Amino acid sequence: MSLLSMSSLHYVTLKVIKQQESGKNGCELSTTSLGKILSTSQQTASRIIIDLTREGYLERSLVNRRQSLRLTKKALDLLFSEYNELGSLLDQSRTISLTGIVEGGLGEGRYYISRKNYVIQFQEKLGYIPYLGTLNLRMLPSEAIYIDRLRNSPGIRIEGFSTDDRTFGPVKAFRATAEGVECAVIMPERTVHSETLELISKEYLRERLHLSDGSRISVEVQIKE
């Protein structure tokens, strides 16, 4: 259970800015109007903006005494986490539909997912031993935000481990369906910025789905708990 590390006014402010920002990349919102929206004073609104900026939730530019605000990744992460947490509390299983373009190669993930220790866990937690290669999908930029959502969702945890040589970090998996074929999205648990999704499956997806580089497919990803 995460603790919403801010007052509710601060939290609502992030939501308001997200709303005003919608589509655009930043919004102009005076402290007076924010105060009105929050039913508080201009002074308090001003302080909230200052606090949130100092704590890394907002970026702002002040030109000509007019401020322009933009949520940072940290703020979006907080909103997504809150959303996912409520979803799992309220027991909502949800599916999101993503569209991506098949990228070259078998995926650099091939080496990783073939480590015995991971494979055992895939078998245990997903119910199958995946084909030894990953299908890389470059997400449409317009859908990149959904990757954030996955990043902020716990998923199915695949534990990390160490060998003599090196350490393999924990990974998380999400059950998914690509054009009707069962598969899973895997990603490192540590946040890595990327617009590419890696899919694993029992089957060789490229062949099964007749894919080649540049093919466009859509994937239904399950976000649950």
Next chain:
Amino acid sequence: MSLLSMSSLHYVTLKVIKQQESGKNGCELSTTSLGKILSTSQQTASRIIIDLTREGYLERSLVNRRQSLRLTKKALDLLFSEYNELGSLLDQSRTISLTGIVEGGLGEGRYYISRKNYVIQFQEKLGYIPYLGTLNLRMLPSEAIYIDRLRNSPGIRIEGFSTDDRTFGPVKAFRATAEGVECAVIMPERTVHSETLELISKEYLRERLHLSDGSRISVEVQIKE
């Protein structure tokens, strides 16, 4: 944009209790342990519980100095609203799947949905003029909670209006699919407690889907504002 009418500690407390309650019907949570979870003092935790109880978010019984807590409907509504609001802010379109049993009659809604003023709006906002009857589905008790979720979601607003005689309140609609056939769930905007969902569609669903009273069908409802 709703304003989260409570401090963040109060809000998080509702989440914590919802979590502890999970499955069960009420939970035992001492003020000391709540204080620890919230990183605050026992005294503050005590006051939060008192406040939330007074404001109708909690019911509690104190036996032998030990308290047992239960969230009220008001609290669940708040959590659902927050969830839905975040969902629409973060632009998550979501589908929930509901199962219900067909109930007798053409639905009492027939009279209402055939009012010209509503019909015009259905045409505008849903894209079709519905068949003049509603299909009533009694939801499985285990899924009744999902109706709450719809109730707390804005949906597609159908405005109310007045005639000489009387007033017709605002209604909301959710796009849906019943066994592959496009339809919509409609419900009054004012909260009414009911375990029955009303469906409208361009087609006469009973015939099209070969339904009779007692038939069981599942409906995919889109929650997305």
Next chain:
DNA sequence: ATTACTAAAAGACGAGTAC
């Protein structure tokens, strides 16, 4: 063990105002 009162300290808020 509990819950919750009181009183004092800490913190949030907004009026006034500078820029």
Next chain:
DNA sequence: TGTACTCGTCTTTTAGTAA
């Protein structure tokens, strides 16, 4: 118009403690 400082006031928190 803006933002944001100071400072007096009001609110929230917690230590001590009772029951």
